[in-house]
Amino acid sequence: MKWYKIFTPELKELIDSKNLKGLSLILRELHPADIADIIRELEPTERVITLRVLNKTTIAEVFSLLDPDEEEEMLGYFTERRAKAILQEMSPDDRTQLLDELPASVVKRLLNLFPVEEREEANILLNYPPDSAGRVMTTEYVDLKTEITVSEALEHIRKTGPDRETIYTCYAINEKRVLCGVVSLRDIILAEPDQKISQIMNENVYKVNTTDDQEEAAKAIQKYDFLSLPVVDSENRLVGIITVDDILDIVEEEATEDFHKMAAIQLPEERYFRAGYFKQLSGRVVWLFVLVLAATISGKVLQKYSLALSSIIALAYFIPMLMGAGGNIGSQSSTLVIRALATGELALKQWWQVLVREAVAGVVIGAALGTTAFFIAIFLLQNTMLGITVGISVATVVTVGNLAGAATPLIFSYFRLDPAIVSAPLITTIIDVTGIIIYFEIARRILSVPG
Amino acid sequence: MKWYKIFTPELKELIDSKNLKGLSLILRELHPADIADIIRELEPTERVITLRVLNKTTIAEVFSLLDPDEEEEMLGYFTERRAKAILQEMSPDDRTQLLDELPASVVKRLLNLFPVEEREEANILLNYPPDSAGRVMTTEYVDLKTEITVSEALEHIRKTGPDRETIYTCYAINEKRVLCGVVSLRDIILAEPDQKISQIMNENVYKVNTTDDQEEAAKAIQKYDFLSLPVVDSENRLVGIITVDDILDIVEEEATEDFHKMAAIQLPEERYFRAGYFKQLSGRVVWLFVLVLAATISGKVLQKYSLALSSIIALAYFIPMLMGAGGNIGSQSSTLVIRALATGELALKQWWQVLVREAVAGVVIGAALGTTAFFIAIFLLQNTMLGITVGISVATVVTVGNLAGAATPLIFSYFRLDPAIVSAPLITTIIDVTGIIIYFEIARRILSVPG
Numbered sequence: 077m078k079w080y081k082i083f084t085p086e087l088k089e090l091i092d093s094k095n096l097k098g099l100s101l102i103l104r105e106l107h108p109a110d111i112a113d114i115i116r117e118l119e120p121t122e123r124v125i126t127l128r129v130l131n132k133t134t135i136a137e138v139f140s141l142l143d144p145d146e147e148e149e150m151l152g153y154f155t156e157r158r159a160k161a162i163l164q165e166m167s168p169d170d171r172t173q174l175l176d177e178l179p180a181s182v183v184k185r186l187l188n189l190f191p192v193e194e195r196e197e198a199n200i201l202l203n204y205p206p207d208s209a210g211r212v213m214t215t216e217y218v219d220l221k222t223e224i225t226v227s228e229a230l231e232h233i234r235k236t237g238p239d240r241e242t243i244y245t246c247y248a249i250n251e252k253r254v255l256c257g258v259v260s261l262r263d264i265i266l267a268e269p270d271q272k273i274s275q276i277m278n279e280n281v282y283k284v285n286t287t288d289d290q291e292e293a294a295k296a297i298q299k300y301d302f303l304s305l306p307v308v309d310s311e312n313r314l315v316g317i318i319t320v321d322d323i324l325d326i327v328e329e330e331a332t333e334d335f336h337k338m339a340a341i342q343l344p345e346e347r348y349f350r351a352g353y354f355k356q357l358s359g360r361v362v363w364l365f366v367l368v369l370a371a372t373i374s375g376k377v378l379q380k381y382s383l384a385l386s387s388i389i390a391l392a393y394f395i396p397m398l399m400g401a402g403g404n405i406g407s408q409s410s411t412l413v414i415r416a417l418a419t420g421e422l423a424l425k426q427w428w429q430v431l432v433r434e435a436v437a438g439v440v441i442g443a444a445l446g447t448t449a450f451f452i453a454i455f456l457l458q459n460t461m462l463g464i465t466v467g468i469s470v471a472t473v474v475t476v477g478n479l480a481g482a483a484t485p486l487i488f489s490y491f492r493l494d495p496a497i498v499s500a501p502l503i504t505t506i507i508d509v510t511g512i513i514i515y516f517e518i519a520r521r522i523l524s525v526p527g
Numbered sequence: 528m529k530w531y532k533i534f535t536p537e538l539k540e541l542i543d544s545k546n547l548k549g550l551s552l553i554l555r556e557l558h559p560a561d562i563a564d565i566i567r568e569l570e571p572t573e574r575v576i577t578l579r580v581l582n583k584t585t586i587a588e589v590f591s592l593l594d595p596d597e598e599e600e601m602l603g604y605f606t607e608r609r610a611k612a613i614l615q616e617m618s619p620d621d622r623t624q625l626l627d628e629l630p631a632s633v634v635k636r637l638l639n640l641f642p643v644e645e646r647e648e649a650n651i652l653l654n655y656p657p658d659s660a661g662r663v664m665t666t667e668y669v670d671l672k673t674e675i676t677v678s679e680a681l682e683h684i685r686k687t688g689p690d691r692e693t694i695y696t697c698y699a700i701n702e703k704r705v706l707c708g709v710v711s712l713r714d715i716i717l718a719e720p721d722q723k724i725s726q727i728m729n730e731n732v733y734k735v736n737t738t739d740d741q742e743e744a745a746k747a748i749q750k751y752d753f754l755s756l757p758v759v760d761s762e763n764r765l766v767g768i769i770t771v772d773d774i775l776d777i778v779e780e781e782a783t784e785d786f787h788k789m790a791a792i793q794l795p796e797e798r799y800f801r802a803g804y805f806k807q808l809s810g811r812v813v814w815l816f817v818l819v820l821a822a823t824i825s826g827k828v829l830q831k832y833s834l835a836l837s838s839i840i841a842l843a844y845f846i847p848m849l850m851g852a853g854g855n856i857g858s859q860s861s862t863l864v865i866r867a868l869a870t871g872e873l874a875l876k877q878w879w880q881v882l883v884r885e886a887v888a889g890v891v892i893g894a895a896l897g898t899t900a901f902f903i904a905i906f907l908l909q910n911t912m913l914g915i916t917v918g919i920s921v922a923t924v925v926t927v928g929n930l931a932g933a934a935t936p937l938i939f940s941y942f943r944l945d946p947a948i949v950s951a952p953l954i955t956t957i958i959d960v961t962g963i964i965i966y967f968e969i970a971r972r973i974l975s976v977p978g
Contacts, residue, residue: 109752237717335866339862340855400959404955407951407952415799441812456830
């Protein structure tokens, strides 16, 4: 059902033949999200023509769906007056996001187009910390005074509704703009016309502060199935709302961020193509560099066991298996724990339960894999004592690796570090060194090789 | 702001002192999601008392937030008549989810409590394939005949609204129940009372089919910021809707599923504690077993190079570094590509762009890490030729590993396999074997050791 794929060739033809009337008729039928997709596929001159036939409300909506660099390019197509009109049509949170990522000189020039009070509003939103509730909130909400009646409220919604991001959840405030309650349009529709808002509102309002992390807002909306969440300042005055559609994007972004962290990638931007190529490279190479340095320790440890190694060269054959088994089980248990912590299913105070669970799992899986390794070694080399050495080593490394993988994110979480930075590569490198020591110590005892 | 933590001790006291009145007063103020959290913390006898003071609507809401095993346990607290009342209060999608995971005998017994037509409805929902739109949809939507007026529509919404999951998006149908358009409560409120629904509805309705995957519904709701999405049967008749709050859960579940797949964990259930312990174990051990078998190949390859290894035992010291560098960069590039494919940012047809990008990245990062490895080898062993061997090998393995990590999920995607099953462990194992061969072939040439 990719509408825009069907329409793009047809639109290109209309643009080529300068049929602006036909173009505008088709575009009117499309959703802004589809228009944004189409615009991405067009040549610059085609873009200019397409944008010309759209009204400013649609352009503002399309803009809020584009990426900042695309927005900046397209703003350049317009006169200053028209650019201003488009920015004014955008909802405050989308406008903030655009201004936030444009070069400072462009922001200053654009802001100067606005009347003083709107300029101040934009500046206020831009001053909240990144990823805070204040940054993602919109100021286009419906507020209702507690003392008005349901019919007055409906009248107010009818009048102000067209400009608001949502009218389905309204917030009741007193004369000092302090948040007193929440009332849904559903409640208003179902109430008697002469009831007061204070009678039908729900006084238990879940709210977040402007400086709270956006993730807290996301968690609340997810848990309580809200359509929007009020944002208050330090004096409990209503200053904005966060809507569920923004939360959907936040949930996906946060997941991507965790995916990247867990693969030891540090990126300022979640998207593959949008992240600057060199930023992406440097975000990857830093960790790899650290991990190569850490692998030096494995080398150093092996060097310490060089006598054992040269007397039974076959010991080297099983280093990849040993390191693989330990690293793989470590990534499994760390992923399980990191993700359970991220979704809120697991609380830090349950650490004891997790460790017992994973210790038992490690022993069971270790026994199974150790037995397998024993038979593989015998199959490869027909040497029972070596088989026993490899089997016991794999079993031990798997048990230790599983426990280390589960414990490390818990320890990070305890020290208030993000557990997601416990990447699979980090765990693997830690387990590698431990694994080699375990292996050669067991070999020394069983095969009586020199240590 | 964890409300329930504040209330739990207070509630326990009220329960102990059998103060049912006080208990019901407090519970009435709480959100069902908080009540669900509190109930989880209570002892079985305390649960029975708490559930007794709640009305059936609240219990139904609380139930829809619990896990199936908890629901089953608590249904056991009630008489059959009360269990039936609670199930009837639940919305059809939540009820389906409960019935879906209960043992077949319990389902049969419960369904027999219902009148024939409701039993049929439940059976229909249960017959859609797992993870399909039909499974997650609810049948509690507002439909409006196209020929009625706005004021008639408002009257209809007022009458049926209290039972509906959402009244904010209504769907226009003709006399054959075919979906004709969508009209938001906002449009209705803002329209003139005597306009017809057919005049104000939007005929461009995005819809999904009952058998479509729930992910398609999730993608559409995310892209177009819908509050709900209509579900139609093969004859385009409206049969249900999917609401945004269900989509939030789906997005999170799908991300968790991908996290697990990428760590080579195969689980029928996304949550850490809820997944049966032995199911979780077997979901982990299968892949680990395969990977240990695959590591046998690395062992076999090393055995082939045993002459080289025994003539220069120091070659073994760098096996961990080489395998680590190749494996780590492979997990990075596979994670970037898998996640970009999952969020829809990357389309398969862009494969060429990705490969060029990652080939260049591999060469750049390879050069950096290779140089580092060169100096590390010299620092450890003061042997320039060995340093050159290690440096070139690390650079080559990193380049190859980066490309393999990016290419494998694209190949999986091409063959319509889920790219997320390209786990870091799988990539690592593939690169291990390749890395060892590259290393010893380079060593043979530079150090002129026997091959």
